[in-house]
Amino acid sequence: MSSVTIAGVVKAYGDRRVLDAVDLHVADGSITSVLGASGCGKTTLLRIVAGFVRADAGSVTLGERVVEDGRTAVAPDRRGVGYVPQEGALFPHLDVAGNIMFGIPRGERTTSRLGELLELAELPADLAHRQPHQLSGGQQQRVAIARALAPAPRVILLDEPFSSLDAALRISAGKAVTRVLRHAGATALIVTHDQGEALSLADQVAVMRAGRFVQVDSPAGIYERPADAETAEFVGGASMIAAEVSGGIARCVAGAIPVAAADGRVRVLIRPEQVLLGPAAGAAVVGQVTEVGFYGAQVVVTLALADGTPLTARAPSARTPRPGDEVGVVIEGSAVTFGDES
Amino acid sequence: MTRTGRPQLSPLLLTGLVVVVLALIPLGYVVVATVTMGPHELGALLWRARVGELLGNTLKLLVGTVLVTTVLGVGTAVLVSRTDLPGRGWWHALLSAPLAVPAFVNSYGWVSLTSDVQSYLGAVLVISLSYYPLVYLPVVGALATLEAAPEEVARSLGRSRTRAFLTAALPRLLPAVLGGGLLVGLHVLAEFGALQLLNYPTFTTAIYGQYRSSFTSNAGTVLASVLVALCIVLLLIELLARGRRRLDRVGRGTGRRPEPVPLGRFRPLALLGLLGLVALTLGVPLYSLTHWLVVGSSTAFPVGDLVGALVSTLGLAAAGAAVTVVMAMPLAWLVVRRRGAASTVLERAAYIANALPGIVVALALITVSIRVVPSLYQTLPVLLLAYAVLFLPRALVSVRSSLEHAPVLLDEVSRSLGQSTWATFRRVTLPLVSPGVGAGAALVFLAISTELTATLLLSPIGTDTLATKFWSASSSVQYGAAAPYAVLLILAALPATVMLSRQARPQEVSR
Numbered sequence: 001m002s003s004v005t006i007a008g009v010v011k012a013y014g015d016r017r018v019l020d021a022v023d024l025h026v027a028d029g030s031i032t033s034v035l036g037a038s039g040c041g042k043t044t045l046l047r048i049v050a051g052f053v054r055a056d057a058g059s060v061t062l063g064e065r066v067v068e069d070g071r072t073a074v075a076p077d078r079r080g081v082g083y084v085p086q087e088g089a090l091f092p093h094l095d096v097a098g099n100i101m102f103g104i105p106r107g108e109r110t111t112s113r114l115g116e117l118l119e120l121a122e123l124p125a126d127l128a129h130r131q132p133h134q135l136s137g138g139q140q141q142r143v144a145i146a147r148a149l150a151p152a153p154r155v156i157l158l159d160e161p162f163s164s165l166d167a168a169l170r171i172s173a174g175k176a177v178t179r180v181l182r183h184a185g186a187t188a189l190i191v192t193h194d195q196g197e198a199l200s201l202a203d204q205v206a207v208m209r210a211g212r213f214v215q216v217d218s219p220a221g222i223y224e225r226p227a228d229a230e231t232a233e234f235v236g237g238a239s240m241i242a243a244e245v246s247g248g249i250a251r252c253v254a255g256a257i258p259v260a261a262a263d264g265r266v267r268v269l270i271r272p273e274q275v276l277l278g279p280a281a282g283a284a285v286v287g288q289v290t291e292v293g294f295y296g297a298q299v300v301v302t303l304a305l306a307d308g309t310p311l312t313a314r315a316p317s318a319r320t321p322r323p324g325d326e327v328g329v330v331i332e333g334s335a336v337t338f339g340d341e342s
Numbered sequence: 343m344t345r346t347g348r349p350q351l352s353p354l355l356l357t358g359l360v361v362v363v364l365a366l367i368p369l370g371y372v373v374v375a376t377v378t379m380g381p382h383e384l385g386a387l388l389w390r391a392r393v394g395e396l397l398g399n400t401l402k403l404l405v406g407t408v409l410v411t412t413v414l415g416v417g418t419a420v421l422v423s424r425t426d427l428p429g430r431g432w433w434h435a436l437l438s439a440p441l442a443v444p445a446f447v448n449s450y451g452w453v454s455l456t457s458d459v460q461s462y463l464g465a466v467l468v469i470s471l472s473y474y475p476l477v478y479l480p481v482v483g484a485l486a487t488l489e490a491a492p493e494e495v496a497r498s499l500g501r502s503r504t505r506a507f508l509t510a511a512l513p514r515l516l517p518a519v520l521g522g523g524l525l526v527g528l529h530v531l532a533e534f535g536a537l538q539l540l541n542y543p544t545f546t547t548a549i550y551g552q553y554r555s556s557f558t559s560n561a562g563t564v565l566a567s568v569l570v571a572l573c574i575v576l577l578l579i580e581l582l583a584r585g586r587r588r589l590d591r592v593g594r595g596t597g598r599r600p601e602p603v604p605l606g607r608f609r610p611l612a613l614l615g616l617l618g619l620v621a622l623t624l625g626v627p628l629y630s631l632t633h634w635l636v637v638g639s640s641t642a643f644p645v646g647d648l649v650g651a652l653v654s655t656l657g658l659a660a661a662g663a664a665v666t667v668v669m670a671m672p673l674a675w676l677v678v679r680r681r682g683a684a685s686t687v688l689e690r691a692a693y694i695a696n697a698l699p700g701i702v703v704a705l706a707l708i709t710v711s712i713r714v715v716p717s718l719y720q721t722l723p724v725l726l727l728a729y730a731v732l733f734l735p736r737a738l739v740s741v742r743s744s745l746e747h748a749p750v751l752l753d754e755v756s757r758s759l760g761q762s763t764w765a766t767f768r769r770v771t772l773p774l775v776s777p778g779v780g781a782g783a784a785l786v787f788l789a790i791s792t793e794l795t796a797t798l799l800l801s802p803i804g805t806d807t808l809a810t811k812f813w814s815a816s817s818s819v820q821y822g823a824a825a826p827y828a829v830l831l832i833l834a835a836l837p838a839t840v841m842l843s844r845q846a847r848p849q850e851v852s853r
Contacts, residue, residue: 052754076757083758089751093773102769103759151760 001187002063002154003028004049009058011044018044020211021058026155026187026204028063031178033190035198035235036208042191045208046157049189050083051076062154082148082156082186087164088140090132096143097128103151113150121146121180137165138173145177149184156181158190162197170194174201195235199223207231229267229338237272237300239311242340250337253305255285258334266337272300275313276330277321283328287311289321303329355684357672362688364669365695365731368706369570375709376567379560387564392548397568399462400544403537404530406466407473411526414470414619415477416519421612423485424507426602428609433616434482438475438843440623442835444792445472446535447812447828451627453539454634454821465542471623472536473529477522483846484518490600503603520579527576531569532699534795535813545569546701546795553705553799566702577697634825647811648826655791655807655834661722662729663737663787667779669730670737678745693735700795703728708799725800729790736789737782744778788838792831808834 004026011019018041026032034042047053049060051073060068062081067074090099100117101109118125121142132140141161148156161177162170178201181188192198198205199219206216207227215227226232229240243252243259243266250259250268257268280286287303290310299317302310311329321327376384387393418437422430440448445468452459452468459468488511496506534546545565552562605612673692676685707728711718718724748771756766794809801810812827 050754050758052757075762076754077760077762079758080760081758083755085751085755089749089755091752091755091770102756103761147755147759153758157758 001029001185002065004155004187004189005059005061006045006049007059007061009045009048009060010056011041011048011053012056017211019048019055022208022211022213024206024213024216026189028187029185030203031181031186031188031190031201032204032206033192033198033202034206034208035192035195037234038193040208041211042208043159046159046189046191049155050081050157051079080151080154082151082153084141084144084148084156084158084161086160088144088161090135090140090143090147092132095129095131096123096135099132099143100146100150102147117146117150120149120184122176136169138169138176141165141173142176142180145180149180149186155187155189158188160192161190162192162194170197177201199235207234225336226269229269232269232336232338237312237314239270239272239275240267240338241270241305241309241311242266243268243337245337250335253285253307253309254311254329255331257331259337260334261337265340267340268335268337270311270331270335272312272314274332274335275311276332277301277313277315277319278328278330280326280328283330285329286326287329289323289325289327292320292323294320301327303327305329354672354676354680358676358685358688361669361673361734362691364727365692365734367710367727368698368703368731369695371706371710372563372567372570372702375560375563379563383560384564387561388568393565393568396543396545396548396565399542400531400569400572402462403465403469403542403544404527406462407469407530408523408526410466410470411474411477412519412523414474415522416481416515418474418616418619419478419481419485421616423482424600424603425605425612427605427612427616434847435843436620436624437478437616438839440472441475441842442832442839443472443624443627444535444794444809444831444835445469445529445533446539446794446809446816447831448472448623448627449536449539450812450816450821450824450828451630454816455626455630460541462542465537465540468540469530469533469536473526474623476525476529477519479842479846480518480522481515484515486847488514488600493600524576524579528573528697531573531576532701532795534699534701539816545572546699549701549705550795562705566705569699570697570702573697573699574694577694631825631828634822635829643826647806648830651806651808651811651827652830654805655809658725658729658797658801658805658807659787659790662726662733662790663783665726666730666733666737666786667741667783670734670741670782671779673734674738674741674745677742679750689738692738695731695734698731700728700732700793701799703731704796704799707731720800720802722802725797725802728796728800729786729793732793732796733786733789736785740778740782740785741775744775744782747778748774785838785841788834791834 004024006022006024009019009022010017022041022045024032024034034045036042044053048055048068051067054073055068055070057070058068059066059070062079065074067079091102094102097114101114104113114128115125118128123139123142123146127135127139127143132143135143144161145156145158158177162173165173174197190198190201199222202219204216205219205222206213207222208214209230215222215231217225222231223235226235232238233240241252241254243250243257244264245251245259245261245266246263248258248260250257250261250266252268254270257270259266259268285305287305289301290304291302293300293302294317297317299315299320301313301315301321303313305311313329379387418433421427422433422437427433443451448471449459449468452464458464492510492514493506496510497503501509532546533544534550537544538547538550545568549562549565549569552559552565556562673689677689707724708719711724752770752774753766756770757763761769791807792809794813797807798810798813801807808827808830812824812831815821815824815827
């Protein structure tokens, strides 16, 4: 496999700039997810790398080979780019074996190669002669990945690979697919709008908004040190509270929280899992429960602090407070700050 | 490095353009010939008592048959779809069956029994009995998708069952009724064989007479241009109706179907009415055929002639179907894969060609071939082109819907797996579209095998088909000799009828 380098890629449809000078490097054998809301340009970027769409400017390099430089471009069938579209898009007229072996030259379509690919994709061997419509959604997805990996591509592109699967299947299918990709040593680019998917599957996450990357970092980096407030809210639950910093401590209606910021007015980012709830009696900070969302093992509790500021907490459901209850609040750990908007 | 992305579309667009130009030759000929005639001659040929008489005859027949077919079609569709009529599945099959008897065979059945039908009322009766399924089938289809809720709401608001149907259901059936009625109109305008046998002069029979007496003449061309104008007016109305029908189907298939209405004491009356209708539509032609086969004095079984006509019919139909489907391919590809103004215009143009009666297409191709390439006159290529012009829209509908089942996404996956454009077409697109293309070819094949008018005028000398053999026997009053060909024609039309009847099946058919 090879690395992928995208440099200064621009794409406009009419007056609308879908991609606005985008740069990204995916290291050889690593997985990068491109995370963004629908319409942010992430699918267009994927289609430019695959060669289905031409860039207006900028270049795409796979390993040492320039495949697109704004003037000329290599045809999609000569790029060696594996492509797994939404819903897998298996060829409906071919069985599983026919799909997987589709990209392999005729002479090399051996039973042993098929067996290897089925095993790689964690598919039972007796599935080889099923028709696509006889497979479950997760199985179709893995056949599509085996099909893309079969001709040994330089890089594999996955476009919203799990969006058609139901919630229960998504997590297990995601894990299985990453296992397959890692086992194959693949360089992969996964486009998704689901932050859970992006953070859990990839080595590197590139957050895209309005045709630009706002942050490219490790999953933990994105979650713990988001580049701006919007990214912070996009990758997880967040409460933003106005605070006054002095000497590395932010003081606000939720209490005193250690921060790494210069003195002045800021907003602090508090993640729901940082908020510990306790008895109201004797607590320094007290809030009133306004709403409780029950999710089985966990509850999400929304509080109104003294001045009415909302704060979201995630807690084990064993001690679920009720709306109207007074609870004590402690913020655990340090927090990230953003400039004051008001 | 090579240039990439979508293959350049100009060769494809060019191919589509060639197809449409070929399909528009007849229309173009009529327009050009009429315009270049000069106002004086045109006026003289147009303002004649003969033209007025033909126009009166044609319009009278048009209005009469559209009215009768609408009443028959809607009435039987409601009976079969919405009541507790016993044996509704069987009635549906029997009511669709007249489509399998070509109109000129049906007329032969009537005329050979009684000359009383050679009148205006006789023509309305016989033509309506042949064409009412064109109203019946779409109305059955529309009734099958109609939900019960609006009618039930109307009942709860105090309307009687009949009033609820009239106010809450009928308006939603209107596009189907209108579409069916206008289709009948187009068929009546194009009908030649049946009207000739019924001795009822209209534009088609007059054009044919003109052609027989003076080959190609300006008088014939003027008649053709009036006929084409009538067809285009009907076609425009039909296109509008079709547009509305699509809207009407939004959100179908979710609601519950209405309960069947008990016929009660009207049941014997309904059964008797249907039985009478079937006796007229199927009983008369079948009785007449049997009569001429068994007792007709001129009945002979010239096995050699029968086999010869059958073989040349099958051969022509196969070749014509192949040519038509090959011509439909680039157009369908443009419409599905290269959406845009140019594609839409090309597709619409191909549909307009569908409104032209066979007689006009044949006349135009004869004249154009004599003037442009005389060596092609009365040869196979011109006949096949006529078939392609006449039946291109049927092929287009099938090929188009099959291409819609082969999304571009699969092509892209194939390209990313290292397959070239051609390999992708061969390994992905072709296998996916071939069933639909095959169905389209079958429809055209069946339509050609019972085609009379264009074949009569264009077939190379010495080439006889079932239809032309039947025609030469029945028009020279050798009814017995015509009978075996009529039987084979009905057998040839049967598969397409079964197909259409299955597509529009009444809901909850009780067998």
